[in-house]
Amino acid sequence: MADHEYRVWAPRATRMRLVSEGASTEMEDAGGGWWRQSGPAGEYGFQIGDDDAVRPDPRSRRQPRGVHDRSHTFDPHEHDWQDGDWTGRRLAGGVIYELHVGTFTPEGTFDAAAGRLEHLASLGVTHVELLPVNAFNGTHNWGYDGVLWYAVQEEYGGPAGYQRFVDACHAAGLAVIQDVVYNHLGPSGNYLPLYGPYLGDERNTWGEVVQVREPEVRRYIVENALYWLREMHVDALRLDAVHALVDDADDHILEALTVAVASESAHQGRPLTLIAESDLNDPRLVTPREGGGYGLDAQWSDDYHHAIHVALTRETTGYYGDFEPLGALAKALERGFFHDGTMSTFRGREHGHPIDVDRMPSWRLVVSAQNHDQIGNRAVGDRIVDVLDDSQLLVAAMLLYAGPFTPMLFQGEEWAASSPFQFFTSHPEEELGRLTAEGRIAEFASMGWDADVVPDPQDPETFRRSVLRWEELGSGRHAVVLEGYRRLAELRRDWAALTDPSFHANRVVVDEETRTLRLTRGGSLRVAGSSDAEAAPGTGPVDVLVNVGDAVWEAAVPLGATLLFGTSPSVALDDAAVHLPPGSGAIVALPIA
Structure with a gap:
């Protein structure tokens, strides 16, 4: 008996067929570019037009055999949730911990990560932020090359493992932030353009941009955000590189997300938070909609990271050059942004906009002394532990915990982890893997790095080197730095200032x-x-x-x-x-x- 309703938006198709249980069944045109058909739950895929190839569902919840293979149904409501008493956590006063599931533990799974939550709580962490976990091609990747936004990577534990992790976090009093990428899609396994106009004509650093002006694509994004917040019980979303979202509509996609999430928050009766990563230094992102802004809850501020980094390491190459005076750190502390309409010598133009410090609370800026970008996008993925002593590392931590903003830690920094966080990929396509490696080497060669020093992203050792070594935790400098972080967490909890x-x-x-x-x-x-x-x-x-x-x-x-x-x-x-x-x-x- 048919027990599942399949629907897919494919306006470019003249016919669609559902393939399930070995049978290919014609789908009904439901209007507006949508197609539907009933069929048994389980493994399935779609044949577009007269193409015999079976493609995964753009809204697939599971990809058991990878992004090029058939999808599998998943009912998120079958999980026996244990977080009925969970009322959520506001970001104000919180501490975020950013982690990559695949390298956070040797096992690289949600279940293994759940076993480390007590450690995070000892750091005063209130929010656990996961780098993207949606399905990508290969077995390990940072996550920003995802192509199926509703599916959870199988190697991490799939959607069921994800639900267990969220449940464990809530039981430990920790909120979950999911990093989501709506500005581009990865280079391998992206079949969405075969279905409809998901991509626009513009390009950014990562390729063709997502066509957010298309109403059904906007719906795809907004419903994806709600999927994480509803079915997966996530508490917040970190929106990747919102400056790369090209949208000139009166109702910007960020506003659409704000309205939808605010409505969902009211319905669920718990705080649901939107955090933007942005390179714009534009307070409009977190200005309320009634004040002419987009109404997001918080945004990243790289200026504070740069000011701390330069003050301690005295590195002044590239974009660090403007932050050489200690006054740059002072301005960031007092005004939020250093570049708030000032000349950025790195960009060769004026950059940023001032914050209205009379109205905006400082917690709306999320700051770090280390994060996946600032470590992983260095040629060798080196951490500041390689150039700073224990006292200097704790100065950086002190400026996070005792500063006015929302601090974010990056996995392992709290014990001066010796493992780097390098850029790693696992593209099965030989040509794509070669181009990725060559592009990485060429990028850093232009900055003066020797090609022999830059790790090959496709080399499995690059990934393995980046896995945290938990055995370091209780010895030597690692124990000293960890004790300092825990003491700072106590002070942040005890002192209202x-x-x-x-x-x-x-x-x-x-x-x-x-x-x-x-x-x-x-x-x-x-x-x-x-x-x-x-x-x-x-x-x-x-x-x-x-x-x-x-x-x-x-x-x-x-x-x-x-x-x-x-x-x-x-x-x-x-x-x-x-x-x-x-x-x-x-x-x-x-x-x-």
Whole structure:
């Protein structure tokens, strides 16, 4: 008996056939480019026009044998969800942990990742962000070459494994952010153009762009977002490279997503969050729709990463050049963006727009000291652990946990992981694999890197080198750095000043000559009229002190100050000054005036 209704949008087809259980059945024209037919649940595919080849479903929920093969039905409602009491987590005050399922554990599966959630909770993590997991060609990949947006990669555990992971996260009190890519499709296994006008004429770095002006393609995107939030119980989506979404419609695709997700959030009664990755430094993304913006909840800010990176490593090549003065870090702390209409020498033009710091809460900017892009898009995928000592690594962590923004950690940074995160692919097509490797080498050769140094993305060792080594966790410098991260997590939880969302709660003083920075945070949350004796623990202001210069800094602090955190044992509070050796930092609780 037929027990499944198959539907597919294929306006380019003059006829469509459903192939299931070895039989090919003509599909009915349902109008508007849609076709439908009933058939048994299980393995299936579509024959487009008079082509005998069987293609996967553009809305496939499972691809057991890869993206070139037939699809398989999957009922997301069969999972026995255990998160009925889960009410979600707001992003404000949170900490994000970015991970790649395939390299986070040696097993590279959702189930194995679920076994590490207690470790994440010890870091103060509230949101687990997964790099894209939708189906791509091959066995390992960063995920940004996905071609079937509704299917979950089988090697990770498929859709059932994904549901178990989300359930485990919610049981541990952790929200799940799914990284989704709506601006392009991968180069292998993309059969969508055979069905309809999914791709436009424009091109970007990754190839032809998705045709978001087409109503049914917009519907495809919006319904995909809702699929993750409804059927998979995801709490938030990170939208990849929204600056590459070409849309001149009055109702921009980002607005359409905002409206749909807000409606879904109201229906489910829990916060559902949209986070944009953008290269535009444009606060319009997170400005409410009634204020003329797109209404997203948060966006990435690379400027803060660049400012921290340059301050600690003193690397000033490429786009890092504008961030050489320590004042760049100070401006990012006080204004959110460094480039807010200023000249970007890397781009050769003015870049960015100013943030209205009187109205926008600082948590709407997601920041990092390391992430998959900034590590993986270096020639050898090297981490800052290779050039910084333990104290300097903890300075970077301190500027995340004690800074005004939403911090995001990248897998392994919390224990100074020795494994790189390199660019790896596993294209089965020999020619595509060769072109990918040659393109990667040519890209870095133009930057002065020796071709012999750049790893071959197709070499399985490139992938294996990138897998985290959990055995490092409890020894040597790894244990020292991990202890520092955990202490910072405690302070962020205990001190209200460290999650104060007001830009005006941040006062920064920089000395360019000595390369020292003092960030004073908070104090504004104390109840007006309360006396010192009435002030609750953790409600006073704090100083975040950073010395990235070459000499010791004796940082003056008021009498009665308390040292809460030092990045090395050499950091000490003596009378009315904090002793800070080069490459160190401290957090000091200030007496309430």
